[in-house]
Amino acid sequence: MNDLNEMMSILENASPSERQVLQKHCISEMKRILGMFHAPKDKRYKSFVSRAADWQTVWMCQEDPEIPALQQDRLCVWPDREFVVMYQPMVVPVVMEVHDFMDGLEERAQEEDVVVHVFPNGEDSFDVPAGELLESMQEELDCIE
Secondary structure, three states: OOHHHHHHHHHHHOOHHHHHHHHHHHHHHHHHHHHHHOOOHHHHHHHHHHHHHHHOEEEEEEOOOOOOHHHOOOEEEEOOHHHHHHHOOOOEEEEEEHHHHHHHHHHHHHHOOOEEEEOOOOOOOEEEEHHHHHHHHHHHHHHHO
């Protein structure tokens, strides 16, 4: 079941007061998502690093089903699944645990120069060398672990 159908089902089964609270929450969440999606690229970069550390996840898209997401030619990352789908509705969103992502990216970066496209939104992205991204992510993880 997709997210929209699931949300509609929950709303249909909620009491009127619950429905009102849920609708306010949904509107607030939609505003947050749209606001961040259209924010300047440096703000989206900071948000990605912070959320990846806080939630311990990194989201990517798998454009070619034959190639693992971390090995795709164009490596794009987002802090939440919703942003992947907003960017490319027809791709498969893939989530990785943050440490697994960092280990895999470090391994790949030892073999080739890798530029990571952080939080693309269709207009731009924060393009950063893998080593710089890994350093930022590790600094953020050090603050919370």
